[in-house]
Amino acid sequence: MKHRFSTRVFGAMLAVIAAGAATFYFSIQTVASTLFENQVRRQAGRANAPGRGPNSTPAVDADVQAAFDSSLDEALLIGLAVSLLAAIILGLVLSGRILNPLTRIRAGVARFAAGRYDESIPEPPVVELAELAADLNTLGAALDESEARRARLVSDVVHEMRTPITTINGFVDGMLDGVFEPSEAVLASVREETTRLERLASDLSGLSSAEGAIMRLEREPVDLVGIVTGVADRLRPQYEAKGVELRVQPGAAIEMAADPQRLAQVFTNIIGNALLYTPAGGRVEVASATVDGSAVVTVADTGAGIGADDLAHVFERFYRGGRQDQAGGTGIGLTIARGIARAHGGDITVDSAGEGSGSTFAVRLPLG
Structure with a gap:
């Protein structure tokens, strides 16, 4: 059965108050009666009034004790009733103050659900x-x-x-x-x-x-240098047709656990991208090495280069800077390549001295 949060808060407050009141009542009943009786006996023992014998004290003490107990009960019941009424009023006020921030937060979530993301939720004073x-x-x-x-x-x-x-x-x-x-x-x-x-x-x-939250990778032991060389060999006829020199520096095998198909897509996009922006007579160099526990593959071209304003946006999808206007690509390949590299725990960076100075892409992948 569901209950409103305000009802639960109010009920919890009343339960705490009731438990405290009951404890207070029975504690006062026990302690006050005993203390009062002891005090009366001490006072009676010191009294030497005429006609008051030693046997009269218990009777007087009993009468006084009964009157005290009755007065104490009445006072406690009245006090408890007043306290309970005050607690109810205060509980209603406090529960409302507690729930108001929750109500505003709930309204903010409802705005988010309606697509109004620009309206932020005010932060209440409760931490x-x-x-x-x-x-x-x-x-x-x-x-x-x-x-x-x-x-x-x-x-x-x-x-x-x-x-x-x-x-x-x-x-x-x-x-x-x-x-x-x-x-x-x-x-x-x-x-x-x-x-x-x-x-x-x-x-x-x-x-x-x-760009999905989870990219499925079919990892297996691979030779990264072999993958890069294979991609370069497949693209070499296109380089030759355009008149661009493709150099792949020889290097030792780099073993790692990765998805070979995904990595082939990364280097197809990177090396193919270099061909798009390198004019006839230009050169593209591919090199592989291990640096600080990571494999690093660099693709450097002597092509159009990247302006300072465009450098920070190269990996944005459909970004149409000067380079993309020249080559007519879809503008998605580098975005895909970086997503795959990051899914492997790595990344891709780019560096260029400016337009007309060529550019260098570096693919970094962890060996572990």
């Missing part, structure tokens, strides 16, 4: 309730940021899809209207845009996994 309100405000801020990210994601996805869809519609309408024939060049352009949409869908799937 424990103030800590609860602060924690809920932190939760509200996190939910607000999550909602903002969701809105940005929807906007960014719409933006990324609009260009290829518009291009495809333009080609199709042109062919239907007889503006141009469905030549090989036109169909190749349509194919390029559909490939872009396909890549976007694939990257969005990877992004959802990378």
Whole structure:
């Protein structure tokens, strides 16, 4: 059976008061009667009034004792009744003061549930309730940021899809209207845009996994250098086609427990990203080493570089800085790569001296 918290608080206060009153009553009854009787006997023993014999004291003591006990009972009952009434009034006032902050906190949680994350919960003067309100405000801020990210994601996805869809519609309408024939060049352009949409869908799937609360990793003993070399070999034909030199510095095997498919995705994104922003005649160097109990793979290019204003935003999804405008990527690959690295307990950092100076990405993964 459910009860209101105010009822429980009020009942607990009354129970404590009743227990204290009962203890007080019986203690006074026992102690006061005994003390009074002893005091009367001492006074009677010192009295030498005429006509008062030694046998008269007990009778007088009994009468006085009875009168004292009766008066004491009446006084205690009246005092207890007044105290109980005062306790009830005070309990109602105090329970209301205790519950008012909880009511405000509950109203704040209801606002969060309605999506109004910008309205914070006022912190009450009670320390424990103030800590609860602060924690809920932190939760509200996190939910607000999550909602903002969701809105940005929807906007960014719409933006990324609009260009290829518009291009495809333009080609199709042109062919239907007889503006141009469905030549090989036109169909190749349509194919390029559909490939872009396909890549976007694939990257969005990877992004959802990378930004999820838990990324499933199928760890097994792997050679990190072997994974990096394998990725470089697969991408080498694209480098050769663009005229960019790809150097992979030889190094000893680096054994670790990791998800080989996920790591291959990380280095495919990083090394592929370097190709996108390195012009023909440029160079990309890949090196592996162990530093302070971690494996570090660096990918350095001589490409476009990253401006100081863009450097802090490189790993943000769909970020369209100068580099991304030039290459036409989806802007998700680096976000996915960093998410996978962090799921392994590592991270990815980037350094660049500025635009036109190339950039260096460093993937750090724990060996343990």
